[in-house]
Amino acid sequence: MTPLRSLFEWVDKFPTSIAIREGAVAFPLLLTIHVVSMCLFAGLVIMMDLRLLGVGNLRTPFSQVQRRLFPWQLAGITMNAITGLILVYGQPMRYYSNIFFWVKTIMMILAGANMMAFHNSTYHSIAKWDSAATLPFWAKMAAVVSLVLWAGVIMSGRLIAYNWFNPV
Amino acid sequence: MLLPFFTWLGNTTIAVTIRDSVWIYALDQALHLLCLAIFAGAVLIVDLRLLGRGMRDRPVSQVTRDAQPWMVWGLIGLTATGIPQLMSNSIKEYYSGYFWVKMGILLVAFIYMFSIRNRVAMADEGRVAPIRSKLVGFVSIVLWAGVAITARLIGLLS
Numbered sequence: 001m002t003p004l005r006s007l008f009e010w011v012d013k014f015p016t017s018i019a020i021r022e023g024a025v026a027f028p029l030l031l032t033i034h035v036v037s038m039c040l041f042a043g044l045v046i047m048m049d050l051r052l053l054g055v056g057n058l059r060t061p062f063s064q065v066q067r068r069l070f071p072w073q074l075a076g077i078t079m080n081a082i083t084g085l086i087l088v089y090g091q092p093m094r095y096y097s098n099i100f101f102w103v104k105t106i107m108m109i110l111a112g113a114n115m116m117a118f119h120n121s122t123y124h125s126i127a128k129w130d131s132a133a134t135l136p137f138w139a140k141m142a143a144v145v146s147l148v149l150w151a152g153v154i155m156s157g158r159l160i161a162y163n164w165f166n167p168v
Numbered sequence: 169m170l171l172p173f174f175t176w177l178g179n180t181t182i183a184v185t186i187r188d189s190v191w192i193y194a195l196d197q198a199l200h201l202l203c204l205a206i207f208a209g210a211v212l213i214v215d216l217r218l219l220g221r222g223m224r225d226r227p228v229s230q231v232t233r234d235a236q237p238w239m240v241w242g243l244i245g246l247t248a249t250g251i252p253q254l255m256s257n258s259i260k261e262y263y264s265g266y267f268w269v270k271m272g273i274l275l276v277a278f279i280y281m282f283s284i285r286n287r288v289a290m291a292d293e294g295r296v297a298p299i300r301s302k303l304v305g306f307v308s309i310v311l312w313a314g315v316a317i318t319a320r321l322i323g324l325l326s
Binding site for chain 2: 031038047068161
């Protein structure tokens with residue numbers, strides 16, 4: 001048995017995990033908050049990425065869009081992370097055996113890596129292209145990768161409801 | 169009164185095709201959620217600005233003009249992916265209280281957006297009292313959150 005599977009199976013037996021999964025209120029409540037906070041996080045990340053790509057919000061310098069939206073993106077992803085973790089905590093084996101859950105997880109990790117790579121390289125030369133309508137290739141690249149990955153996260157997240165490829 | 173119409177919707181070729189397919193409905197739901205994120209981003213960037221938050225170095229009208237095309241595309245995408253869901257699921261939706269509440273709030277939110285909110289958001293700088301613009305942004309957030317929440321509950325609780 002892999003360590004990852006043992007971890008999920010271990011959590012599965014917690015009394016609080018069982019309580020969440022057997023309660024009628026927790027799942028719809030958490031999922032609804034998860035969707036609404038996703039709108040806050042992903043919506044404002046998309047708005048920022050469109051600016052970085054050079055197709056939206058062009059009347060505002062990129063650094064300003066980034067700085068002003070960041071606290072709200074952070075608020076959104078914090079709510080997303082809390083509700084998401086409780087959802088998994090409540091039904092660990094359901095998620096463990098779902099391919100879309102793992103596709104989503106991997107895409108989130110890649111989206112985070114893309115964000116960090118952008119901040120530690122291309123973003124250093126921000127002063128040169130902050131207000132430009134035509135952005136450097138690597139800035140646009142970071143925006144496209146981010147848009148594709150977050151779109152994938154949203155879509156695979158929705159598809160977790162379907163268990164077409166479950167092993168059992 | 170609308171039941172014959174909903175029954176007819178559910179019997180159309182499109183509705184039957186969607187129901188017979190394993191993945192069309194699921195993919196449609198996933199795309200609907202993606203369009204929601206785009207739409208919500210374009211709405212929130214303006215509503216936060218109306219509240220005096222977010223992009224506050226820029227005039228409201230400018231933020232609104234920049235967000236407008238994405239708001240419209242998001243709305244078109246939501247409609248295009250929403251109608252097939254309604255068609256293939258018409259009888260369940262007809263008997264779902266959440267569906268009708270969602271459509272009611274949606275109608276109000278839609279009219280509000282293109283009347284009151286648009287007028288305030290496009291007004292020249294300094295012509296709208298801060299308290300008024302804050303109220304307009306707040307009401308917009310509440311209305312659209314209401315649409316999203318009741319929509320999610322159609323699937324979860326109906």
